[in-house]
Amino acid sequence: MEQPFDLTLIWASIIAFGVMMYVLMDGFDLGQGILFPFAPDEHHRDVMMNSVAPVWDGNETWLVLGGAGLLAAFPLVYSVFLPALYIGVFLLLAGLIFRGVAFEFRFKAKTSKYLWNWAFAGGSTVAAFAQGAVVGAYIQGFNTENFRYVGGAFDWLTPFTVITGLGLVAGYALLGCTWLIMKSEGDVQQWAYKLAPRLLLAVLVVFAVISVYTPFVDPFVKERWFSGVTPIWLLPLLALYSAYVIFTSVRKQQEGMPFVATMALFLFTYLGLLVSKWPYMVPPNYTLWDAASAYESQLFLLLGFLFVIPIVLTYTAWTYWVFRGKVKAGGYH
Amino acid sequence: MELDPLLLSRIQFAFVVCFHAIFPVFTIGLASFIAVLEALSFKTGNPMWQQLSKFWIQVFAVVFGMGVVSGIVMSFQFGTNWSNFSYATANFLGPVLSYEVVTAFFLEAAFLGVLLFGRDKVPQGVHLFAAIMVALGTFISSFWILSANSLMQTPGGLELREGMYHVVSWSEALFTASFGYRFLHMALASFLTAALVVAGVSAWFILQKREMETNRKALSISLWMLLILAPMQVVVGDLHGLNTLEHQPVKVAAMEGNWETDTGVPLLLFAIPDQAAQTNHFEVKIPKLASYILTHDWDGEVPGLNEVEPAMQPPVFIVFWSFRIMVAMGLLMVVFAVWGLVLRYKRNYMQSRAFLQGLRWMSLSPFIAVLAGWVVTEAGRAPWLIYEQMTHAEGLTPSLTGGMALFTLIGYIVVYALVFSSGVYYLLKVFRGGIEKANAPHEQEEVERAKRPFSAAHVSMEGDN
Structure with a gap:
């Protein structure tokens, strides 16, 4: 077929956008679950859960959309990542299912509430860790031959991926904490203000470890970052500046800025990750063009996505608009 | 192991x-x-x-x-x-x-x-x-x-x-080739599921004397649906089977428990298929009926499992019995549809405890039928994942x-x-x-x-x- 556009690039942008949307949006609601065990009392937990209840499942829309889009547009990613991360994928799904169900039933539970608290906290933390480990596994690369994964079941589980896993747990907790600052008031908000700097510190420590460690794990990344002065150096600088803004805005007890700055921190880190690996989609062997599906298949689905993504975005924006303002603890029969 | x-x-x-x-x-x-x-x-x-x-x-x-x-x-x-x-x-x-x-x-x-x-x-x-x-x-x-x-x-x-x-x-x-039949068969199955669950739940409410008038309406509407859909599903199921006979004859052979291609093949009501011996035990059969159902001719030829070597046959016991469970559920639905019509004609289905209790249990039947049906069509395709193109073994994750x-x-x-x-x-x-x-x-x-x-x-x- 005639190929007037490089659809592979368009699809790479769509997937990258979808992943970013997912990380930012599901990040802050997974964060509530990670912080759940540390909340002083049930009142705090009620507010935390209410602060994300109306939006969390819409947030996870992006994960499913991204997963399906991957199979259609970059089947090699789908058929290498999932076998390579077999156990991790199971943990991720089990975690997401538990916390999803906990959302539904905690609101309807009385005596069994503590069980759903644990399901929510455990599920969220496991899911966040698994996602962080996926990022680490992507940086490490995959043992592939002839477009097939040929490594073992636990190749993905290394000290490095444990660090990236913990890093994302800390990152989501920070995102969740600053979200809570924005959505709550009174003692819940004060608790979140106290927590935020400690979480930021944890994130920065992991951030530093990964930045130092990655070039050793991967010579390709080293080459990209340290072969001379490049404009991509701006990204870590911007990330650090975002961290600074988080710190000062929390200290000044601003309400919206900590969350916005945390999103910026995630965005610049994410972009830094993408440029580290570009154009490799299944490192170390395959680029995004190697991983792409047929042109006519990409085109067939693109028509549907171009129609649906604006609708999903509109609906998402509308949901957040309806849900603007502070939340309270209520909502229990 | x-x-x-x-x-x-x-x-x-x-x-x-x-x-x-x-x-x-x-x-x-x-x-x-x-x-x-x-x-x-x-x-x-x-x-x-x-x-x-x-x-x-x-x-x-x-x-x-x-x-x-x-x-x-x-x-x-x-x-x-x-x-x-x-x-x-x-x-x-x-x-x-x-x-x-x-x-x-x-x-x-x-x-x-x-x-x-x-x-x-x-x-x-x-x-x-x-x-x-x-x-x-x-x-x-x-x-x-x-x-x-x-x-x-x-x-x-x-x-x-x-x-x-x-x-x-x-x-x-x-x-x-099989899409139209499959879609129709599943659409009817979905409608039947809704009809039978609504009927079962309404019957349960009526037995408890709750909101009688409203539940009577729900029961009535679902029984009409059942009366139309259940016989229709029998016909569509038959057409789907004929389509399978044309495109996947070995699956049909497994459904019928028919080991050798033959004419005038009996319909087996009961049998214990034995894959290792390539035969059935304890057959209870109606002569020539399978040939008649599948070819509309009492002496029509029905393909047997021997069309392919044993290694390429589906698991006959599972397919054979799942098929019978599905058909039994379908026929039970028809029985209840007719029973409901008779009671309606006599104006007393609200009073028949046996019928209402039966309907309660029948709300499970569509789920059993649907699962059994999917087992027939999926296990019946084995060892193929994509029929005659890719086997299950070839489709499996190599590193697993x-x-x-x-x-x-x-x-x-x-x-x-x-x-x-x-x-x-x-x-x-x-x-x-x-x-x-x-x-x-x-x-x-x-x-x-x-x-x-x-x-x-x-x-x-x-x-x-």
């Missing part, structure tokens, strides 16, 4: 897909039933229709929610356990499965919220429109899934180039070990058992609450601004409220 990743993956897939399938097969039919109730309410203004609709929308919300959660696992399993298959078919399966997801999200974003929460906020006509769109959307969703499955049964429109299938004709690939597969199999069983026992427990509470609870006024809560399916139900996990 050496753990076989292939067998474990097949068991896992069967487990997950069976668990998942019971939810959509119900919601597809129920969505249409709700649309009908809303239309009746719109047209007649009789408040009973709206009371019924409010109750069944709550049930719909919970079942839909469980279907979505269990479906997420499905979409990842293709990659984790069947990566060779996923990779080879991605050019077709990728877009088709994505369109299913896209349809579901579009539906949820645009119309589900209006249906579940919008009754008092939008004009009644808009609410009816949303109900119709949700019903339509569930069908469009199932269109994509059944299209994907039909391609695996009767491939078409694809061309294999360097290990990957490429779509040469979208229309041929989406509408393969038996230990990994066993770990996730046990894991999914545990997760589903915990999660869905809670879900079913809650659903039963919604049923117990009944029409009265669904129509009781409740406070609009902060959290219920959440447009999540479960928020539509106002029943507590514990206690009686």
